[in-house]
Amino acid sequence: MKAIIIGCGPMGQAAAIEMLRDKDLEEVSILDVDSSKLEAAKSKLKDERLKTTQMNVEKTEELMKIVSKYDCAIIALPHKLVVKVDETCIDAGVNTVDLAYEPEQLELNGRAEDRGVMLIPGCGVAPGLSNILARYGSYRMSKVDAIKIRVGGIPLNPKPPLDYGLFFSLESVINEYTRPARIIMDGRMMHVPALSGLEIIEVPELGTLECFYTDGLSTLPHTMGNVREMWEKTIRWPGHAEKMMTLRELGFFEKTGVKIGELEVKPVDLTIKMLKEKLKEEEDVIVLIVEVIGYMGDVYVEAKYKLIDYYDRELKVTAMGRTTGYTAALIAKMIMKGKVRGKGVIPPENLLTKEGIEELFKELWNRGIRIDEEVVYKKTSW
Template sequence: MKIAVLGAGMVGRTMALDLSARHDVTSFDLSPVNLHRLQERNREIKTAIADLSAFSSYSDWLSPFELVVLAVPGFMGYRALEAVIDCGKNVVDISFFPEDALQLDLLAKKRGVTAITDCGVAPGMSNLIVGRYNETMEVDRFECYVGGLPKIRRKPFEYKAPFSPIDVIEEYTRPARLKENGHIVVRPALSERSYMDFGEIGTLEAFNTDGLRSLLFTMPHIPNLKEQTLRYPGHVDLIIALQQGGFFDETPVDINGVSMRPIDFSSKILFREWKLGEEEEEFTIMRVIVEGMKGGKPERVEYNMLDRYDAATKTSSMSRTTGYTCTAAAELVAGGLFVEKGVFPPELVGKQEACFDFVLNYLKQRGVMWTKW
């Protein structure tokens, strides 16, 4: 199958390489450096330099392709998804954008398109899990804890970002929506901090972030929904200090005659501090808990995942856990296992047992191991 991968960043490259083993893949990106890094790994992958914010050009670029995989920055994700759907192309997307992708459902149905959205690790695998168990039990509670962290802890932040620091800052500042006792509530990001033990990794701090997204609307019958981010202890205090000190403010300030937003300055500094090296060891850790009733008895299901940087392939764990979940979904579409038309967040895919099992097995074959407790 001819597949276009839009975006050749860290995760986009991983997905292009994975899909190229079975498909004719072309990678699109504005950065020649990103495309060069990809071709160094596999010269059979075709590349095209393209400004992916030129949405009106999508119809020309994508006409030869049967399937599109989207891996663009969040700020342009919604419009990119809309443009791909409008071209009548099936699409699987990992872009984390603030808009509601379900608003494109009618357009996707009209164009006869299958669109699977938010298909990474979280959102992504977490949604697949709750979608599957929602079919077999009366779910009362869903909790997800997830984080990507460097193996070597370096002060002060003890953190490295596998994606743009501005997206991380957005995660730290956007209010978090949760579901409690049947009601959607809003809590400040970074709030309700707790400490959790993760065996060989040790103690991590968990805190609220706005990661539930579509689950708030596709699973309205589940009364309790929560997602929290994981970091090394002490990270939250540093971020709160920056936030309260005005470093994330968007109102410009004058610096020797130059107008600058503090958040832009902070992003530049944090990009240097948080930049993940191409071969830097890191890991992704995740715990998903689903509780409810089954056959009149209490039921609790827990899935855990710990994935580390793969030195053999020089692939980060965040690329593996995010990218391979997305390429698994792409194979669901390419192989005709999931053929419904419209926009489908992963929980609406995972409800089908065959699809859920396929994704878990696909990840297992690539060394991303999910353990059910």
């Protein structure tokens, strides 16, 4: 078995670490445009089965020739690149697990079916593990009434002014803060502004945090949308949302160019450049809390799942990388070993059986990623 990882950022490298744990894999290849990242990965991972290729993924024909040699592809790229790369992997006849979700991926279903391969979109921690937990919670009840997801990667030791760090693509972060969020309220789909719905929560392990609406439900409205309420909120240290809202309202996230003398600059490009210079890759913690609420007959059921994971100092892997990259790689290995079969675009919440989900949880547990479950049953009056 041979696998290729497209993208050599923190998530791609974490996926490579997980793939290389499996002695059945003959080769794990990482492909990226940045040769320095590839050299760093080779130096860090030190495994003769690891191969690297330096190239631009937008060279479609060349990419297809490379990808076609592998049994499975993991895509760990910025959102703006993923749909075209997904198309290329499908056309190459390769099962594909993508960390990112974009609505256009759903349009590739017929293409993937025709090629007899799977595309698993949004298959990281959130979206991804959050969706899988929503599905797992639904097995505790006959009718789901609400799905509430709170999730975020934050610095373990926050520093002003933003109390944030470089954990994944800043382009993706800014998209989260600007794109209207899809939520379901009173059984009706609606769009609300990102950063709205601010809520203060207490997490005993970390203290006081805040969370706010972002568009992170990915495929859940399509697969589990027959509910009264469904939403995702992003977790941050208190005060972060107000600062981001200020930057947004002042136009720092705008993609339309503005003239400065003879030079035209997109404010968002300048903002990303400045943030990359000021923010650092540092030790992080990720918090994922999923609540699934419903009924089993006349019994009210609330299933709550909590995952808190920390930076791995030994392997120097972020919590975001562990929960995202390891999850994607474990699912990719299940596909390669024939434990998961299918074709077309398959959301992560529809991919695994209950037993398959429990196998995934067990593998994550073996890597120190613990998911705690609490289920409450209450007899109703009707």
